[in-house]
Amino acid sequence: MSKITAAITAVGGYVPDFVLTNQILESMVDTNDEWITARTGIKERRILKDKDKGTSFLAIQAAKDLLTKSKVDPAEIDMVIMATTTPDMPVAVTGAYVATEIGAINAFSYDLMAACSSFLFGMSTAAKYIESGRYKKVLLIGADKMSSIIDYTDRSTCIIFGDGAGAALFEPNHEGYGVQDEYLRTDGGGRPHLKIDAGGSLLPPSHETIDNKQHFVYQDGRTVFKFAVSNMADVSEKILERNNITGDDIAWLVPHQANNRIIEATSRRMELPDEKVMKNIHKYGNTTSATLPLCLYDYEKVLKKGDKIVFAAFGGGFTWGSIYLTWAYDSE
Numbered sequence: 001m002s003k004i005t006a007a008i009t010a011v012g013g014y015v016p017d018f019v020l021t022n023q024i025l026e027s028m029v030d031t032n033d034e035w036i037t038a039r040t041g042i043k044e045r046r047i048l049k050d051k052d053k054g055t056s057f058l059a060i061q062a063a064k065d066l067l068t069k070s071k072v073d074p075a076e077i078d079m080v081i082m083a084t085t086t087p088d089m090p091v092a093v094t095g096a097y098v099a100t101e102i103g104a105i106n107a108f109s110y111d112l113m114a115a116c117s118s119f120l121f122g123m124s125t126a127a128k129y130i131e132s133g134r135y136k137k138v139l140l141i142g143a144d145k146m147s148s149i150i151d152y153t154d155r156s157t158c159i160i161f162g163d164g165a166g167a168a169l170f171e172p173n174h175e176g177y178g179v180q181d182e183y184l185r186t187d188g189g190g191r192p193h194l195k196i197d198a199g200g201s202l203l204p205p206s207h208e209t210i211d212n213k214q215h216f217v218y219q220d221g222r223t224v225f226k227f228a229v230s231n232m233a234d235v236s237e238k239i240l241e242r243n244n245i246t247g248d249d250i251a252w253l254v255p256h257q258a259n260n261r262i263i264e265a266t267s268r269r270m271e272l273p274d275e276k277v278m279k280n281i282h283k284y285g286n287t288t289s290a291t292l293p294l295c296l297y298d299y300e301k302v303l304k305k306g307d308k309i310v311f312a313a314f315g316g317g318f319t320w321g322s323i324y325l326t327w328a329y330d331s332e
């Protein structure tokens, strides 16, 4: 029997309607469009305004988009991996709710949390389930309602993040297309630099934690920036070397959309021209677990069977890595 590789066979995406522009942010905090654009590349981001909707809503829309486009019967899905940093609730698995809502009645599901690397690490997990031969359809969803954990009086974080979701279906491939290699890393020493202090087991919620605004994202931007630039570039260079390929061979870099300057540093190190780099940070900001699949969603039409693609991400923890994959289909 030929070797099974794990290929992406369909993608979907969703962003909410409300557009939070740099101009609107100018009226909320002491910032300006010029600073945000020059330092991050972000012009606007999408926000889920409905108070009664959580991350699952975003995830369900992205999954439904994928199912409609691909005409896959949700009852055939074996597993739903929900990559997120903002689950609907603690304890009750968000992925289980999403799977049921989309009609994946025969699937099992769990949430996978690795901050901004959640989708990347989820790709590794999805690939292993497929490569084992035991499962035929694994749906990986990356979704985050970042607006639920952002302090909109803190200009250092509120200008960066947005809400959104993307989904990718992994299936067995016998022609060798799909995930080829991965290089995934973590360093717990990064914990103080990007975190939410309260709400977990270390510091459960209390009146005091709310008064101290400890349920919002804290980021030491400069330190995270330094680590992100060097580590994302390092792993992307390493995965090229390890597979004896160069920037010339690569069709696309799919980088985590945290900061345009980090994306440019990574693509420079890989010696990739701008035309080979997927970017949508200007219109969505940093959607955490959704950045990579939203890139695929936006660029799906130009992808061709056999395209060599490198994914790279960096996030809280610290967590980071790169995955090398060959694309398995021509979009119609």
Ligand code: UT7
Binding pocket: 030, 031, 032, 035, 036, 039, 040, 116, 155, 156, 159, 220, 221, 222, 223, 224, 225, 228, 257, 258, 259, 262, 286, 314, 315, 316
């Ligand atoms: O996705 C997970 C991983 N996260 C990342 O990869 C994010 C990494 N970090 C970054 O992208 C950048 O560090 C930021 C975009 C967060 C900040 O950019 P920066 O170039 O590192 O700015 P900075 O924090 O060094 O601040 C420079 C100046 C400061 O003023 P002083 O101290 O030099 O007078 C800030 O107070 O810019 C000021 N500043 C702002 N000014 C206008 C900070 N935020 C703003 C703002 N508008 N929104």
